[in-house]
Amino acid sequence: MIRKGPFQTGRRFRSPTEGESAPRASSTGDPKLLKWRVMLQHHELSAAVGAAIASAQEAGALPLFDIPNVLVERPRETTFGDYATAVALQLARPARMAPPAIAEIIAAHLRLPDYVGEVNVVKPGFINFRLAPEWVQTVPDYILDPAGDYGRVDLGLGPRKAQVECVSANPTGPITLGRTRGGVIGDTLHRVLEAAGYDVTLEYYYNDAGRQMTMLGESVKARYLQALGIPAELKEDHYQGDYITDLALELVDEHGDALVEMPIDTFAEFARGRISQQQKETLARIGIVFDVYFREQSLYETGALERTLEGLRENGYIYEQDGAQWFRTTEFGDDKDRVVVKADGEPTYRLPDIAYHWNKAQRGFDLVVDIFGPDHHATAPQVLMGVRALGYDSRFVHTLLHQIVNLVRGGQPVKMSTRRGLFVTLDELVDEVGADPIRYFMISRSANSPIDFDLDLAVEHSDKNPVYYIQNAHVRCAGIFRKWAEAGRAEDADADADLSLLVHEREQAFLRKALELGDVLEMIATTYEPHRLAFYAYDLAALFHQAYEECRVLHSDVPEPLRLARLRFYRAAKAAFARVLDLMGMSAPDIM
RNA sequence: GCCCCCGUAGCUCAAUAGGACAGAGCGUCGGCCUUCUAAGCCGAAUGUUGCAGGUUCGAGCCCUGCCGGGGGCGCCA
Secondary structure (H helix, E strand, O other), X not given: OOOOOOOOOXXXXXXXXXXXXXXXXXOOOOHHHHHHHHOOXXXXXHHHXXXXXXXXXXXXOOOOXXXXXXXXXXXXXXXXXXXXXXXXXXXHHHHOOOHHHHHHHHHHOOOXXXXXXEXXXXXXXXXXXXXXXXXXXXXXXXXXXXXXXXXXXXXXOOOEEEEEEOOOXXXXXXXXXXXXXXXXXXXXXXXXXXXXXXXXXXXXXXXXXXXXXXXXXXXXXXXXXXXXXXXXXXXXXXXXXXXXXXXXXXHHHHHOOOOOOOOHHXXXXXXXXXXXHHHHHHHHHOOOOOOXXXXXXXXXXXXXXXXXHHXXXXXXXXXXXXXXXEEOHHHHOOOOOEEEEOOOOOEOOHHHHHHHHHHHHHOOXXXXXXXXXXXXXXXXXXXXXXXXXXXXXXXXXXXXXXXXXXXXXXXXXXXXXOOOOOOOEHHHHHXXXXXXXXXXXXXXXXXXXXXXXXXXXXXXXXXXXXXXXXXXXXHHHHHHHHHHHHOOOOXXXXXXXXXXXXXXXXXXXXXXXXXXXXXXXXXXXHHOOOHHHHHHHHHHHHHHHHHHHHOOOXXXXXXXXXXXXXXXXXXXXXXXXXXXXXXXXXXXXXXX
């Protein structure tokens, strides 16, 4: 697919110094800003390279072959430029030519957008693009654009509905660290997908039916009776935690012994309500607020469960054996078939899980991301088998599996145990380290890697702690504006600053990185890898601190026009960090 | 026994559909606050990407087989 971009006439091999200074783009309606909004630069470059290949073929400079999708990416080394493509290497075989020669031919036929300052063909056959410095200077206006388009990307998919399901803990106890990781991954994804134009529903599936609820009710009732001095037994599979006793004592306080004859359900319902409320409040402490709490119980009440079983049966995937109903998962490559209704008539967890995903399919989501911990690695595929057995293409569901979280203190692993005094719940972790380190460290690793959560590092206030390192960038910007105001200078003095004065290498490096946010968001929205945001934020902060070191604003030596340009620069930097931190669900403090 | 994840610098981890010399942080060593901003900056050292084959112009990434670590394999969720 070749998209037509708003290309200007080709400026091939233009050197950075050769170009006239770029016109300022400060109003919202400016076509330059519009270009930012319309598509990411690498897509335009990709289209341009594709077009160059086609025109080289037309001119007979290249033989005829099918033009592949041209991948234009950010090279690892910034010395190679801002964008690069290896198509010439790919084309060596179909073109039966040496990659460098192909690259030269492509470069000669390129008609490039005006923001490209330089094109180089190098060694094995790479084509490197460098953004024009004059254009990079206008990035502050993009970041500060009142339309708020910085940190948004258009994936070109049109209106899309997405759902992110995460946490989904049973309402039988406090939120654990494993669930927290899933929650932070999910909420970050939720924020990024919204930035990428999705209408996103953040959803929590709520196991409030079946045996777990019975166990919960029995546990609370036993503690309740015990609190009244009535002998009661707590069985091994009952919930043992102190929070159960606390709930029981609450009932004693409120009702005395009036509930002794009440059924288990009464206790279960009370505990479920309380615990789920606590879970909700705890998650809100780290900025996770769900749009929908989907109750498993509702699948029973609406008859969805029966319809699911019937649907599977009608499609020939259900049979009876030993009194139980089996789902032929082997039809989809499973090792063995799985029970969906037990011999006692109770469904296993699989049936409601499948019913729930059928529900998701029927709600018309274009994309569903299910986030599961390591304990669900085996069962996730079975749910998708269910969706397929019900006649849906299950590819709209992406299951994202993550590894565990370990706590480390003093360089030693903290033994995970439910015993008192050890940090195992999210609430306790928030109490100890605060919300921001939790948000950051939970996405600081790829989901496939286990996390060692270092409790000492999380609260350390130094450049060793990435959380403070990143937030300090925002703090430093805020400090500049605070001093600016204290000096009695006008708040908007930099509104018409001459951005062409932003020629310092470190200013340019920061702005180039800031521009990359769109690429990062696109990547996350298509690969579902939010850890990239944590790495990006750190890299951006590093470039910021480097610029901050050398590019002073309030210093008496700084000429006034440069001072104003830099003020604009730091205003943009502040906005950029505010945006990135917000995408990560973290606060952007003005002072430490 | 089967399935999933991992194995990359002393440690913890990155590496964007297979692409450039494998990069960061921590730690180590050495510099920078009488001049505005040190919760910061600058510099140095560090690799047989677990092992052995294979595919490819090109492999940390894909395939096969081993070795090692973690997790999961219920008519529990």
